[in-house]
Amino acid sequence: MILQLVITMECDILVIGAGIFGLSSAFYLKTQNSGKRVVVIDRLGGPGQGNSAKSEGAFRNLFTSETNFLLADSTIDWFKHMEEDLGYHINLSYIGYLFLLSEEQYTGQRAAFDRIRGWGAEMRVLEREELEEMIPDLVTDFAEDEEAELLGLKPVDYGVLGRKCGSLDADALTRAYEEEFLKLGGEVSYGTEASRLILKPVEELEIPGEPFVWQDTHIAGAETSKGEIKAETTVIAAGAWSESLLDPIGFDSFMRPKKRQLFAFKDPRLDGLFKVEGLNDYGAMPLTVLPKASILFRPELSEGSIWLGCADNLGRRFKLEDDPKAEEDYYTNNVYHALVKYFPCFKDVRPMNMWADQYAINSFDEIPVVTSIPRMIYVGAGSGSGIMKCDAVARVAAALHGGEEEVELYGGRRFRVADLGIHKRRAERESLVI
Amino acid sequence: MILQLVITMECDILVIGAGIFGLSSAFYLKTQNSGKRVVVIDRLGGPGQGNSAKSEGAFRNLFTSETNFLLADSTIDWFKHMEEDLGYHINLSYIGYLFLLSEEQYTGQRAAFDRIRGWGAEMRVLEREELEEMIPDLVTDFAEDEEAELLGLKPVDYGVLGRKCGSLDADALTRAYEEEFLKLGGEVSYGTEASRLILKPVEELEIPGEPFVWQDTHIAGAETSKGEIKAETTVIAAGAWSESLLDPIGFDSFMRPKKRQLFAFKDPRLDGLFKVEGLNDYGAMPLTVLPKASILFRPELSEGSIWLGCADNLGRRFKLEDDPKAEEDYYTNNVYHALVKYFPCFKDVRPMNMWADQYAINSFDEIPVVTSIPRMIYVGAGSGSGIMKCDAVARVAAALHGGEEEVELYGGRRFRVADLGIHKRRAERESLVI
Structure with a gap:
């Protein structure tokens, strides 16, 4: 007899992916929802082990789209703050x-x-x-x-x-966000692979076959290698791997690996x-x-x-x-x-x-994507320059979760949340792509 | 001893895909390049056998983006012309x-x-x-x-x-374009599967390993189940299957099937x-x-x-x-x-x-894509409403091939070719999607 043990965990916000987008988003989500349980999972054994820590670790604020400029410029200011004020050694070198x-x-x-x-x-x-x-x-x-x-x-x-360009230690940066997130009481679970997003009807009828096409649906969490995790909001920040979770629910990841x-x-x-x-x-x-x-x-x-x-x-x-x-x-x-x-x-x-x-390349405009469907947020399409924009992108993700139309980037500049979405996305094309 | 027989064919324009986008594009390409050899290939045994002939066969000019409206509205006028003036029985029924x-x-x-x-x-x-x-x-x-x-x-x-909406016989429509194309001297080869696009350096050095990253490249044709086909221009119009040709060369098909x-x-x-x-x-x-x-x-x-x-x-x-x-x-x-x-x-x-x-769905804006790289044109992302826009989309493809900035749609309205491209694409979102 085979006994199948199903463990179910519940949390308020589940972040899938402990790379730079996942951990920075988790940090701002936890900051803005301090009383809530925010859990980051990753299939690998530590932070940034997928692609983040393997990056070239370069940063620049030279972008031909104002959107990318703002995301990178403010994130670079934040990096400086992290090193000078928060005491993280992320090896920020303004080599140009x-x-x-x-x-x-x-x-x-x-x-x-x-x-x-x-x-x-x-x-x-x-x-x-x-x-x-x-x-x-x-x-x-x-x-x-x-x-x-x-x-x-x-x-x-x-x-x-x-x-205002140079290099940094991408691994240390990812770990710094993890540390800040943990300090706030955030939780991480490594070696935990999300295998499937759970798509549920908003009004469950408990009939076999749900969700039916005529039902309104939302994402209720994910099935993982350690059991089901139910969440009020699920954040997909799995970089190039996002498509393995999003394709099955028929949601476009707007990137190619x-x-x-x-x-x-x-x-x-x-x-x-x-x-x-x-x-x-x-x-x-x-x-x-x-x-x-x-x-x-x-x-x-x-x-x-x-x-x-x-x-x-x-x-x-x-x-x-x-x-x-x-x-x-x-x-x-x-x-x-x-x-x-x-x-x-x-x-x-x-x-x-x-x-x-x-790289998780958005060939359309080479600008990151932060968009949502009911109870799910997708943060991705970094297009090879995600790390240098991570702080701003993460703030946008947290603002989208909070239902805000605008967000303040580090340093005080305002940014329209929908600019990184799909339906009201700002019409720009990045041409300084490497 | 195994003898490998490699047959090489040459043509001016090779169109991959004998669906509605492929055959309508081939027709206008041949119209504008009457002296040139235009060849359409398809892995299946006849026109439209992939998805075109299996379509619901509906058409409408109600679209919330002006781009989609223009594409469909002029294409519907062309359908009428096909039936009334050219004598094709495409079963055009204005049922609304x-x-x-x-x-x-x-x-x-x-x-x-x-x-x-x-x-x-x-x-x-x-x-x-x-x-x-x-x-x-x-x-x-x-x-x-x-x-x-x-x-x-x-x-x-x-x-x-x-x-100005209704239904038509999508199979008959596809065959009508094929007939018009053949009348002009176009060629079709069914049962011919393109397995790979041929990416070549512009300046060949005849060194093993080409193309190198530092070489300018272009598409020189395709390897097919019937041998290599060299072409001055290769048109990818393989609908949902386009990604199997485009992913290997690292070119985004801007759609998901x-x-x-x-x-x-x-x-x-x-x-x-x-x-x-x-x-x-x-x-x-x-x-x-x-x-x-x-x-x-x-x-x-x-x-x-x-x-x-x-x-x-x-x-x-x-x-x-x-x-x-x-x-x-x-x-x-x-x-x-x-x-x-x-x-x-x-x-x-x-x-x-x-x-x-x-469906070949472009979730970004639900508008078709006609774009190019050197010696290749991609016509796709019909998003489930490609048939009703086929005539206009095909004219745009032929105009792009001819290096024109604008094209006259059937009925006389002008259309900017780059509106369906990527880098200077018109910024609109279609919201009347079914």
Whole structure:
């Protein structure tokens, strides 16, 4: 005889996903509902273990949509507050964000850069000569290089340097939100996988077959690997995995998952990248985006290493993977060819470490989504820049839960909650996507 | 020894999908490129065999977004032209489209209806008493019916009747486009399944591993079950199946597939639905949408039957199915409960036939998508109302191919091509969704 033991737990707010969106949302939900039981669950063993902690850990306030600008700019202010006032060591380093651009690219984006400057973003435009002088390792011109021409590489004519940009420890950040959430009395349960959302009729008739199509329905919690969890509100913040919960109830997650790989290097031949004066206070390269293929790298100052990634768009499939892996060949026989032309110091340098995360890409406008159906809130579609917007996005999620139309972001700016929703979403497109 | 025979075919424009979007697009592409070789392929054995021919075959020009209104209104004019001038028997029946609404629903949609009327849509508002008089089979009020109250059914206080609405033979329509396309010298190849899009570098280097991330790429055709087909332009018009081609190249299809079921009835007890005076020229019920659960039915005049469907939203999963099937239980133990309250004539009447198709739902704005990447055009996301917009959507696709910014729809109205694209898409939301 097989006895099936069904354990049912009840809470007020169930947050599915202990990544950065889940834990930051849980923190603001608990802040605003201090007497309520808020529980975060995650299938993995700790905070941010899905994709958050595997991120490049970059932040920037340079976005061409005002929505993304506001989300990131206020979140970066909050990061500073976390480190300076709340005492969290999230390794906030204002190394800057340097877009290397050809003449054509710069001209094409110029109006957008002016708009961003108008919102108050600090930015510096550097010309080729300045760049060459500051960054001896950089090759800006391939006029003499037949091979580079064959590769179709664009020259570097300009650099646009964002100041309120840099890197942080995404793992520490996620843990900081968890700690703040726990301090308020929030609960987390790791190793708890949500297998299914529970869709129930608002008025239950106790007839087999419910919910029927003619019934109004709402989400009443989730079935998990540790039993059923009933909740007044269920928050889906499972990143790329959100679709496995939302597809079955027929609710669009407005994103597609895509693997992104990171390669870490530590080699004396790259020392020059840590000896660059004039671009930031660290005397190192900023986070640097090449003019071609969105290859980007940054110094990780804590370990003296370089972290490198590449935003491969067309050609890299959308597919949800449980444990995506980096492919060494992708670096050595692909990204490398172009990288070494711009930065010959990478010649023959092999990655010492590599890993992969997954972006949850909203190809429509590349702006996060915070939307709801009865008794469920979905926070997602970070599009690869969710961490740097997490604080604002989480406040919007808590405001949506509270039925507010506007929310105050950190620093005092007001934000319209529906701007991140679907039906009354602000009509903008983000074009500074990496 | 296994000999692998690779057959390569070349054409100028390859259209993947011989459904309504594929064949109508192929027709306008061939019209505008008469000297070019345009080839349509489909995995199935004939036109429209995927979802098009399984459709409810309804059309309406009542849409709350001006984009959808223009697409449908001009397409309906074209249907008339097809039947009256081109001599196709597509069984165009202006039976009308009757939305039955509660007071609350009517009030909520009133501004939208006024806007639609402003665009020129002919519409008539009927009050409860008129409806009761015209449609003896209809129950409008459940005040005395405890069971109906338990089901949470809404009363019928108003009817909004669209005039330029009705039904057609979707299969015949698809075949008509095919015939017109073939007349121009277009080619079709059935039983030809596209397995993969061919993504190539613009400048081929003939090095293993291409395309590399730093290369500009474009689509050069498709691998199919009958060999490789090289094309100058590849048009993806595979409806719900588009994602199986687009996900692997990392291009968003902006839709999720969802099964929709249809049930056909032929029974003397339903004869009253064919004896309704004053709503259309046929003395029959219009296509009728109930106030709850988007249950809808229409008379199929050619066979004296009733076709019934239901737009189950939350609770019906998003999932691509190769051959979706209707579930009898879905009618008898679900839709039926509510239907029989509004129309008791359905009591104990069983479906004589049932089938299912798949909607390709763009939950973002419920407006079709016509967009491109180099040498590829994607025409999709019909959201369940693609057939009634097919002619306009196909003209937009051909205009996009031709590099035009505007296109003339049938009847002379101008339409901005980018309105159906992604990056400069017109910001509207359709709210009259079934």
